[in-house]
Amino acid sequence: MKSKDRVVLINAFISLLVIVVTWLSFSFGAAGFYPILSIKIFVHKLFKLKSPLTPISDIIWQIRAPRILLCLLVGAGLSGSGAALQATFQNPLVDPYLLGLSAGAGLGCAISVAFLSGSYTPFWAFTGAVLACILTYFLAKTKRGISRLGLILSGVVVSAFLMALVSLIKFIVDPHSLTSIVTWLMGSFSLSSWARLKDAFPMILAGCLIIFLMRFRINLLSLSREEAINLGVNLEKERAFIIAGVCLATGASVASAGIIGWIGLMVPHLIRLMIGPDNRFLIPMSMIAGAGIMVASDTIARSLCSFDLPVGIITSLLGIPFFIYLLRSKTQSGWI
Amino acid sequence: MDIALKTRRLSYKDILKSIDLDIEKGSLSCLLGPNGAGKTTLFKSILGICNVTGDIFIEDKPIRSLSPRQIAKKIAFVPQQISNTFNYKVIDVVLMGRAPYIGIFSVPSSKDYEIAYWALKELSIESLAQKDFSSISGGERQLVLIARAIAQRANILIFDEPTAHLDLPNQFNVLSCIKRLTRQKKTAFISLHDPNLAILFADWIIMIKDGKIISKLSSKDFSLKGYLESLYQIELESFKGKSHYVVYPSTE
Numbered sequence: 001m002k003s004k005d006r007v008v009l010i011n012a013f014i015s016l017l018v019i020v021v022t023w024l025s026f027s028f029g030a031a032g033f034y035p036i037l038s039i040k041i042f043v044h045k046l047f048k049l050k051s052p053l054t055p056i057s058d059i060i061w062q063i064r065a066p067r068i069l070l071c072l073l074v075g076a077g078l079s080g081s082g083a084a085l086q087a088t089f090q091n092p093l094v095d096p097y098l099l100g101l102s103a104g105a106g107l108g109c110a111i112s113v114a115f116l117s118g119s120y121t122p123f124w125a126f127t128g129a130v131l132a133c134i135l136t137y138f139l140a141k142t143k144r145g146i147s148r149l150g151l152i153l154s155g156v157v158v159s160a161f162l163m164a165l166v167s168l169i170k171f172i173v174d175p176h177s178l179t180s181i182v183t184w185l186m187g188s189f190s191l192s193s194w195a196r197l198k199d200a201f202p203m204i205l206a207g208c209l210i211i212f213l214m215r216f217r218i219n220l221l222s223l224s225r226e227e228a229i230n231l232g233v234n235l236e237k238e239r240a241f242i243i244a245g246v247c248l249a250t251g252a253s254v255a256s257a258g259i260i261g262w263i264g265l266m267v268p269h270l271i272r273l274m275i276g277p278d279n280r281f282l283i284p285m286s287m288i289a290g291a292g293i294m295v296a297s298d299t300i301a302r303s304l305c306s307f308d309l310p311v312g313i314i315t316s317l318l319g320i321p322f323f324i325y326l327l328r329s330k331t332q333s334g335w336i
Numbered sequence: 337m338d339i340a341l342k343t344r345r346l347s348y349k350d351i352l353k354s355i356d357l358d359i360e361k362g363s364l365s366c367l368l369g370p371n372g373a374g375k376t377t378l379f380k381s382i383l384g385i386c387n388v389t390g391d392i393f394i395e396d397k398p399i400r401s402l403s404p405r406q407i408a409k410k411i412a413f414v415p416q417q418i419s420n421t422f423n424y425k426v427i428d429v430v431l432m433g434r435a436p437y438i439g440i441f442s443v444p445s446s447k448d449y450e451i452a453y454w455a456l457k458e459l460s461i462e463s464l465a466q467k468d469f470s471s472i473s474g475g476e477r478q479l480v481l482i483a484r485a486i487a488q489r490a491n492i493l494i495f496d497e498p499t500a501h502l503d504l505p506n507q508f509n510v511l512s513c514i515k516r517l518t519r520q521k522k523t524a525f526i527s528l529h530d531p532n533l534a535i536l537f538a539d540w541i542i543m544i545k546d547g548k549i550i551s552k553l554s555s556k557d558f559s560l561k562g563y564l565e566s567l568y569q570i571e572l573e574s575f576k577g578k579s580h581y582v583v584y585p586s587t588e
Contacts, residue, residue: 003425003466090421213441219428220435224419230383231488232408232436241440276468277422280443 007275011285018292025068025299031059067192070200071298072291074257077204077249079290082264083283084211087222088242091148093326095264096250100158104132105254107162110181114173122203126251132158133243187258187312189298200256207249211283214242218279260312262319263290269326340492340523346390351377353547359525364518366538367527370568374547375527379494383413408436412485414495417477420470426480427465430455433487455486459513475506482513493517495526499533511537531564535580543567
């Protein structure tokens with residue numbers, strides 16, 4: 001089978017899997033399991049049918065639908081961002097979480113909630129992510145360039161510093177804001193609503209669109225500096241575009257669902273194992289698969305016990321063993 | 337003869353010292369020099385990677401007036417090896433050569449694919465297209481990087497030690513391929529460590545030492561031996577083969 005056909009086949013399979021997972025997630029919840037009703041609700045809303053829905057249908061539509069759509073968006077945004085960062089920094093071990101972007105966005109959210117009564121939260125999250133990225137980059141940069149381990153360590157240091165600032169804010173704010181910040185930063189979709197989805201949608205979409213459109217340039221940025229320049233790449237400008245896209249997607253994701261780690265690291269690697277490193281295919285497929293894995297993780301998080309677990313716990317439980325596997329299996333092949 | 341590449345008073349820190357160089361169109365010019373002489377830095381300067389003082393002209397146009405994309409359409413660089421963080425397929429590596437012709441929000445078109453396959457065919461390595469770059473031999477990798485430079489459709493090709501780490505047949509294969517390209521009106525500027533390969537394949541031999549150009553001679557010039565002795569600070573013997581001189585270190 002030709003490699004392009006194989007990619008198309010795998011893409012079709014993953015897309016189908018994501019549709020099934022989304023359907024099951026939409027059908028399943030505290031109110032019960034309604035696989036047929038969920039399809040009816042979807043058709044009803046899609047074609048704007050006039051017939052009245054049952055009360056349970058309205059509950060499902062008002063509570064589950066925005067939550068699942070937000071999961072899809074955040075999963076796509078974080079996974080696409082992870083793939084883009086790994087190639088742009090030529091470092092397969094980074095993602096928005098490990099580079100401190102999520103912590104920066106978290107600090108932006110905390111500032112917005114504590115001091116600005118929660119207004120323009122996605123904007124502050126974006127600003128925080130950009131500043132964190134710049135800080136990590138310049139901390140890692142030496143005269144000899146940026147080492148892979150140096151970049152990860154800088155990300156860890158920046159994350160720790162920014163989270164310390166978040167702790168400081170938590171210490172000085174009033175109890176009401178403190179509860180909001182704590183719930184937010186844990187990483188959860190439990191506060192999802194159509195309004196929150198509406199806030200996050202344009203920024204995540206814009207971020208994903210930039211990353212998707214620049215997927216061939218991301219291939220070029222994964223080469224050495226000399227090669228990229230000789231292939232006509234304007235390094236600073238193109239990197240800035242991609243980082244802006246990543247910060248838009250990450251910032252809006254954190255603003256709408258809190259800090260959710262590891263998904264941006266794990267998903268691109270899973271897809272890379274299946275179809276190889278070509279970002280023209282890797283990035284869109286990571287977005288699709290990331291959306292599905294986020295929906296699945298959130299469904300597990302809200303089904304495991306009587307209350308909603310933060311979804312960040314589930315993604316961490318999945319992602320950390322994966323990171324250890326990568327660290328152990330790829331160290332000898334020069335990834336660190 | 338027309339000049340493809342020209343440098344005037346090119347300097348970079350203490351590594352390059354006021355280099356004046358003319359590279360003729362359609363020629364194969366070979367840069368020889370001991371380790372640390374400034375060969376790679378000179379190439380990087382021409383490619384716009386080092387911030388140099390002095391002037392560089394490509395086909396009489398100052399390089400400062402050209403954008404990175406315009407430079408990439410005129411000069412292609414073939415490194416010793418490429419960054420191996422991600423294991424791309426051979427065809428994807430060659431497709432990257434089309435980057436100067438593709439907008440930043442676009443992907444390669446079917447025409448770009450055609451050109452990439454044509455470049456592989458030119459070097460008779462089209463069978464490698466779907467293989468992983470890291471799974472092919474060193475000689476094949478060098479040919480793939482040359483195919484990428486061909487796909488880039490630049491008239492000036494710069495090769496940094498293209499025969500490094502290659503066995504004898506592959507060294508000949510790669511240099512023969514570069515020589516063939518100069519017959520198709522391409523200008524090749526390469527660095528080598530083996531003076532005999534330079535004598536055999538190059539039209540011009542340029543010697544660099546301590547960041548200065550000390551000579552530029554025809555590869556058939558009889559006085560090469562003396563210059564090479566002065567370049568490498570080593571006594572050499574020579575004998576005339578069928579068509580070329582061969583030099584080797586004196587063992588006495």
